[in-house]
Amino acid sequence: MLFHFVFPFLLLLSREAKRNAAILGVFAFALLTAHLGAVYWLVIPSVRPFAFYWTDPLCFIGVGGIWLAAWSREWRRRAIARAAG
Numbered sequence: 908m909l910f911h912f913v914f915p916f917l918l919l920l921s922r923e924a925k926r927n928a929a930i931l932g933v934f935a936f937a938l939l940t941a942h943l944g945a946v947y948w949l950v951i952p953s954v955r956p957f958a959f960y961w962t963d964p965l966c967f968i969g970v971g972g973i974w975l976a977a978w979s980r981e982w983r984r985r986a987i988a989r990a991a992g
Contacts, residue, residue, distance in 0.1 A: 910941035943967055 924930045
């Protein structure tokens, strides 16, 4: 609750923070990391007894890499279509 609502709310009250892309980027990364931690905390105990395996972060990286590859492919395809159109 603290990372998903309170910190973003307090950060976005500041006009300077909203206009600074570096601050927003760092905060977006922190928010994404907190969300991945919350998902891990909720899902893993239902699948197996709670223990950390070295393959767990690799799964997050793998799924994120697949998503990023699909997104960048679609973005390039649409950019080429916009340039041609």
